[in-house]
Amino acid sequence: MHDTSDYYVGIDVGTGSARAALLTHNGEVIASATHATQTWRSPKDSAIFEQSTSDIWEQICSCVREVLDKSNVGPKQVMGIGFDATCSLAVTDLQGQPISVSVEEQLGDPGHRNIVLWADHRAEEEANVINKTGSEVLDFVGGTMSLEMEIPKILWLKKHMPPEKFERCQFFDLPDYLTYKATGSAIRSNCSLVCKTSYVPPGATETSKGFDPRFFTQIGLDEFARDATRIGGNGPEREGIVLTAGLPVGRGLSKGAAADLGLLEGTPVGSGVIDAYAGWIGTVAARFRTTQDGELSSHPSIQESTHRLALVAGTSTCHLAQSPEGVFVPGVWGPYKNAVFPGWWMNEGGQSATGQLIDFIITSHPAYNKLQELAKEKDESIYDILAQQLEDLRKAASTNGLNESLTGLTKDLHMYPDFHGKR
Numbered sequence: 138m139h140d141t142s143d144y145y146v147g148i149d150v151g152t153g154s155a156r157a158a159l160l161t162h163n164g165e166v167i168a169s170a171t172h173a174t175q176t177w178r179s180p181k182d183s184a185i186f187e188q189s190t191s192d193i194w195e196q197i198c199s200c201v202r203e204v205l206d207k208s209n210v211g212p213k214q215v216m217g218i219g220f221d222a223t224c225s226l227a228v229t230d231l232q233g234q235p236i237s238v239s240v241e242e243q244l245g246d247p248g249h250r251n252i253v254l255w256a257d258h259r260a261e262e263e264a265n266v267i268n269k270t271g272s273e274v275l276d277f278v279g280g281t282m283s284l285e286m287e288i289p290k291i292l293w294l295k296k297h298m299p300p301e302k303f304e305r306c307q308f309f310d311l312p313d314y315l316t317y318k319a320t321g322s323a324i325r326s327n328c329s330l331v332c333k334t335s336y337v338p339p340g341a342t343e344t345s346k347g348f349d350p351r352f353f354t355q356i357g358l359d360e361f362a363r364d365a366t367r368i369g370g371n372g373p374e375r376e377g378i379v380l381t382a383g384l385p386v387g388r389g390l391s392k393g394a395a396a397d398l399g400l401l402e403g404t405p406v407g408s409g410v411i412d413a414y415a416g417w418i419g420t421v422a423a424r425f426r427t428t429q430d431g432e433l434s435s436h437p438s439i440q441e442s443t444h445r446l447a448l449v450a451g452t453s454t455c456h457l458a459q460s461p462e463g464v465f466v467p468g469v470w471g472p473y474k475n476a477v478f479p480g481w482w483m484n485e486g487g488q489s490a491t492g493q494l495i496d497f498i499i500t501s502h503p504a505y506n507k508l509q510e511l512a513k514e515k516d517e518s519i520y521d522i523l524a525q526q527l528e529d530l531r532k533a534a535s536t537n538g539l540n541e542s543l544t545g546l547t548k549d550l551h552m553y554p555d556f557h558g559k560r
Contacts, residue, residue, distance in 0.1 A: 143216045146204070146400075148197055150174070150222035150311065151412060152256070152452035152493075155193055157200035159208050159215075167210070170203035172196035177250055179241065184261070186254035187239050190227050193252075193311075194318055194397070202399045212400045218390070219383065219407040220315040221415035224333045226253040226290045227314035228306050231367075233321075236306050238294060245294075245302030252311065253290045256452070256489065260289035263296070263356075272352045273342070274335045279469045285489065287333045291368065292356060304360065307367040310334060312409030319394045319406050322387030323370035325379050327475040328410040332485070334368060336379070341463065341474045347379075380408035382418070382477045413485070414477055416449030417457040439478065448487075455487040499523075 144167065149156045153176070158169040175192050179185035205212070228236045228251050237248025253259070264284035268275065275282060282289065287310055295303050309317060310329030317323050330336035335352060337345040348369060350362035361368055369379070380386065386406045395402040410418070421442045424433040437445075442459045449455045463472035463482045471484035499505060499519070512519045527543055534541040 142214055144208075144210050144214050146201055146215055146218040148201070148218065148220045148222075148315070149412060149415065150193055150197070150220070150315070152176070152223055152254070155196040155200055157197065157204050159204040159210060162216075168204040168207040170200040170207070172199050176254060177239070177241075182259070184258040185239075186257040187250040188225065188252035188254050189249045190229070190235055190251055190311075190314060190318070191249060193222075194315075197315075198397045198399075205399055212395075212404075215400055215404055217405040217407060218319070218398075218400065220312055220319070220409040221412045222311040222315055222409065223255045224285070224287070224329070224411045225255045225257075225311045226287050227251060227309040227311050228253075228294070229309070229314075230305050231307055233317065236302075240297070245298040245306075253294075255285050256493075257290070258284055260284045260293040263289040263292040267292070267356050270352065270355045272349065272355060274337060274349055274352045276465065277331075277337055277341070277472065279471065280467050282335070283470075286335075287368075288335050288356070288358070292358060295358065307370075309370075310411070312411055313370065316386045316406055316409050317370075319390055319398075320387035321391045321394075324386060324408075325370040326408045326410065327379050327381050328408075328414055328477060330369065330379055331473040331476050332411060332414075332470070332483075336369070338379075338474050381475055381479045382410045382414075383407040410477060412451065413449045413453075413455035413457060414483070416451075416455075417447045417459075417483075418477065420447040420449065421445045421459070439481070450492060452492045453487060453489045454491040455485055458484050460484070 143162055145160050145162070147158045147160060149158075154171050154173045156169065156171045159167045161167065174188060174196050177185075177187040226238070228238050230236050230247070234247055235249065235251035237244055237246055237250055238253050239248065239250040242248040242250055261284050264282055267282050267289060278286070287308065291308050294306070298306075307323070310333050313325045313329045316326070327338065331338060335349070336347055337349065339346055348361065348365045353359060353362040384407065386408050389403040389405045390398070390400055392402045395404065422437060424436065426433060443461065445458075447457045449457060459477070460472070460482050463474060464484055465472060466484065469484050469486045472482040473484070474482050476483040499508070508519050508522060512522050515522065527546070530546055531541050531543055534546060
């Protein structure tokens, strides 16, 4: 039994799974659930990574229902829900139905595989075209737009779809798709537009007003120079408005989404953020103990965030920092104004394959089958088994009253860093 009647649901969609956590108002996690999502690869093209919004939404709904069931918390007690997700490109028609991005389906027709995953590298040629423009937009992504961002991918789709099909599509960074699916409102987040969709918010420069029509004309996306609604979501009723993190989206959960999730229609939905930025919020806002038994530090202020660099690890690892003014660093993404908090700027760097490489090392190891058998026998995840193995090794290495650290276990182990992934 918990001393609260108000709870909140947080949804995190990573590269390989969807997760839900049920939390109290002070951040205590009451229950959590994780369900795997599906990724399709192409046998003909190693650059292709595709997913499905239908599959992801189904796993989200299963996770939310599971945490409510585990905790015996009723839908009336849930005061709000928030989403973060990978910066992947989701494509639908103007009514929100999935449109295929896959050449293995009928590209541009209704289809299941309607997400170009962040790690998909099909748009290399389009990124090169964009980076030759010298547009001011590039100043806000470290001088070079990555092929992992949304505009190169949208340009690739335009080149490969029949024109009449492309003009019936709307495009979302995945966090914004999820709030759209949850509420029916296509209003977008600053985080997704600024970080991944070439949006330079008003005030970032003396002339910036959001999307730059000249840039779209230069790269061959003239339709967005005339009207960016299909990528910016700014309908005539709220022209030009995008939301910073956590601001309410629409009128909360729609009737259909509420039924899917097992929650109530109208439950408030917060504007989403990219998954790494959600990790940044949790990291820089964390309290800590100066000694093992010491008291927790005070709650950090937003000003203190400027002195903290967060490394957010998952399939990739993102290095994130916030500052009160824009800091331009060649090769480092950003500065992104209003990416999380209004008036504040973010910069981002990192490696695009870290956790993915750990998975590769584990699954290609000769003992992997044995590890899977042991995990099944103990009804635990393989990572719980490995964590216990590390703890056993740490204890065995602790001698003469000195406790060895996990880091110390590898002090004499050197790995040749011959992996692709520098971002």
